[in-house]
């Protein structure tokens with residue numbers, strides 16, 4: 746489809762979608778945090794509950810993902826400001842809907858994560874996030890919801906990576922748009 750575009754419309758399309766430096770930086774920071782939390786979170790479930798690496802991951806991950814929240818909020822703000830709903834091209838709209846689904850899943854995972862904590866979280870010995878929910882039934886439900894949303898997020902990330910590869914194979918480099926000199 747894209748190869749039918751005239752050079753001028755391709756140029757306009759490209760120009761409209763160049764990501765700013767902060768958005769590029771925030772994208773790669775998010776990718777690192779989310780891929781780490783997903784692989785390590787699901788990965789340590791295979792280890793014994795008392796395994797030192799599992800215990801380290803379960804104490805480190807809530808801290809790193811909580812610290813990530815302000816960066817995610819900044820990123821979400823920049824994405825909303827870019828007004829993707831104003832796009833007219835169908836393919837652009839589809840990509841934008843997929844990106845919004847990623848943002849929704851990340852928001853859900855962060856909110857359930859914070860709410861499900863059974864003890865306060867001390868962030869790099871500076872700030873302490875209190876335990877917010879004390880009802881055991883609610884905590885169990887939140888744990889299950891966090892688990893399901895993490896799986897949904899992992900599925901969306903897999904689709905996202907498949908889309909990047911698919912575009913690359915078809916000869917339309919979208920990766921370049923997420924690189925500082927792209």
Ligand code: HEM
Nearest residue numbers: 779782783786787790803807810811854855858859892895
């Ligand atoms: C980037 C966002 C996050 C991702 C991708 C993520 C991912 C995961 C994954 C994959 C698991 C394992 C799920 C399971 O086996 O049931 C998990 C468990 C958990 N997460 Fe998150 N998480 C995120 C944010 C948070 C936040 C913000 C907190 C709390 C401040 C948190 C607290 C927890 C806790 C307490 C567990 C359960 C560990 C256990 O079983 O004892 N997560 N997370």
Ligand code: HEM
Nearest residue numbers: 768772775776779780824844847848902909919920922923
């Ligand atoms: C190594 C892994 C990753 C690669 C290679 C990658 C690549 C890309 C590329 C090339 C784009 C630009 C697409 C375009 O505009 O045509 C993009 C955008 C985007 N990516 Fe990724 N990505 C990765 C991981 C992730 C992860 C883990 C997430 C979050 C769960 C994510 C969320 C997004 C979002 C929301 C956008 C839309 C642009 C924005 O709002 O900043 N990506 N990615």
